[in-house]
Amino acid sequence: MQLKDCYNFHDFRRMAKQRLPGPIFNYIDGAADDEVTYRRNTAAFEKCDLVPDVLRGVADVDMSVTVMGQKLSMPVYCSPTALQRLFHHQGERAVAAAAGKFGTMFGVSSLGTTSLEEARRISGGPQVYQFYFHKDRGLNRDMMARAKSAGVETMMLTVDSITGGNRERDKRTGFAIPFKLNLSGIAQFAMKPAWGINYLTHERFSLPQLDDHIKMDGGALSISRYFTEMLDPSMNWEDVEQMVREWGGPFCLKGIMSVDDARRAVEIGCSGIVLSNHGGRQLDGSRSAFDQLAEIVDAVGDRIDVMMDGGIQRGTHVLKALSLGAKAVGLGRYYLFPLAAAGQAGVERALETMRIEIERGMKLMGCTTVEQLTRRNLRFRD
Numbered sequence: 196m197q198l199k200d201c202y203n204f205h206d207f208r209r210m211a212k213q214r215l216p217g218p219i220f221n222y223i224d225g226a227a228d229d230e231v232t233y234r235r236n237t238a239a240f241e242k243c244d245l246v247p248d249v250l251r252g253v254a255d256v257d258m259s260v261t262v263m264g265q266k267l268s269m270p271v272y273c274s275p276t277a278l279q280r281l282f283h284h285q286g287e288r289a290v291a292a293a294a295g296k297f298g299t300m301f302g303v304s305s306l307g308t309t310s311l312e313e314a315r316r317i318s319g320g321p322q323v324y325q326f327y328f329h330k331d332r333g334l335n336r337d338m339m340a341r342a343k344s345a346g347v348e349t350m351m352l353t354v355d356s357i358t359g360g361n362r363e364r365d366k367r368t369g370f371a372i373p374f375k376l377n378l379s380g381i382a383q384f385a386m387k388p389a390w391g392i393n394y395l396t397h398e399r400f401s402l403p404q405l406d407d408h409i410k411m412d413g414g415a416l417s418i419s420r421y422f423t424e425m426l427d428p429s430m431n432w433e434d435v436e437q438m439v440r441e442w443g444g445p446f447c448l449k450g451i452m453s454v455d456d457a458r459r460a461v462e463i464g465c466s467g468i469v470l471s472n473h474g475g476r477q478l479d480g481s482r483s484a485f486d487q488l489a490e491i492v493d494a495v496g497d498r499i500d501v502m503m504d505g506g507i508q509r510g511t512h513v514l515k516a517l518s519l520g521a522k523a524v525g526l527g528r529y530y531l532f533p534l535a536a537a538g539q540a541g542v543e544r545a546l547e548t549m550r551i552e553i554e555r556g557m558k559l560m561g562c563t564t565v566e567q568l569t570r571r572n573l574r575f576r577d
């Protein structure tokens with residue numbers, strides 16, 4: 196299978212599956228417990244229909260949006276994801292460059308394999324730095340200072356990962372950092388020698404956001420120990436309020452789902468929230484962000500930028516979220532499978548496909564700007 200044969204999410208996923216060793220494919224593709232939430236994230240979009248207007252003069256479409264003070268040339272962005280070097284040797288560099296080319300926002304993960312400084316330089320465009328809350332408050336402050344001096348404008352604190360989700364696919368293969376593969380995991384790596392050669396002949400895997408701070412036994416950094424030993428499960432609203440004050444710029448919470456929490460986010464001075472269940476990778480059985488969107492927009496949409504992610508596979512999914520009042524929509528696996536399939540060229544093809552689908556969808560809906568997409572254009576089926 197080749198990149199030119201990829202027209203949609205499923206094609207990119209199939210190509211990624213061909214290239215990646217099973218344990219890595221399943222790390223991306225998998226989710227928590229029975230993966231109910233993961234499946235429902237996409238299914239949620241099928242519960243409602245778009246109602247188009249016609250004869251509106253749609254020759255020129257402007258799909259740009261402004262979120263947290265940054266202009267995005269399209270209403271989707273690349274949500275922060277970990278470990279991209281494992282998926283393709285270009286890793287975050289490919290995603291940052293592609294996002295920059297399309298004028299949209301790129302999120303660097305604190306578990307990213309390229310430094311936030313380099314990602315900042317490559318993307319050039321809007322960027323958020325995603326981080327977690329550490330027990331060591333000095334470390335939290337250091338990370339914010341580092342992001343500030345790199346020129347990052349917006350901080351994104353992920354609040355839905357206070358403990359790791361139960362990813363059973365990873366348990367079965369032994370996927371962990373560092374690798375702790377079991378026999379079947381090793382066999383699956385052996386079946387993809389091209390990936391192995393590529394991995395070994397390119398730059399060494401590292402986690403530059405954390406390398407300075409975390410010295411684990413023998414220098415090897417285990418991500419599960421990072422979550423259990425370094426992150427602070429006692430994190431609360433007062434702690435985050437203090438961080439928001441210290442940052443002094445746009446601050447966003449990723450993983451808000453309840454109306455009460457959305458209101459709290461406004462009260463402590465956040466400029467944005469992302470409704471998210473982490474792609475179904477954390478709390479299985481939790482509601483999809485799309486299903487929860489209208490309630491949250493009604494409660495706080497006039498005071499804070501509401502974004503959402505989870506399950507986006509099509510331009511029409513984006514149109515539905517925008518119609519309910521999302522300011523922009525995050526992509527996860529939608530760009531990760533193309534990254535794994537073909538590096539930067541893959542991510543660019545995926546973003547171009549999305550851009551075209553949104554533009555076509557807006558024209559067919561009779562809209563020339565994102566503001567014209569409203570609930571008037573959407574009907575829910577019983």
Ligand SMILES: Cc1cc2nc3c(=O)[nH]c(=O)nc-3n(C[C@H](O)[C@H](O)[C@H](O)COP(=O)(O)O)c2cc1C
Nearest residue numbers: 223274275276277304353473474505506526527528
């Ligand atoms: C492989 C993978 C790694 C991820 N790593 C992170 C991360 O480091 N930090 C974070 O806040 N979210 C992370 N996420 C969640 C995404 O940012 C996003 O919320 C989610 O993927 C959206 O769902 P989707 O994949 O269905 O689009 C990760 C998701 C995946 C699939």
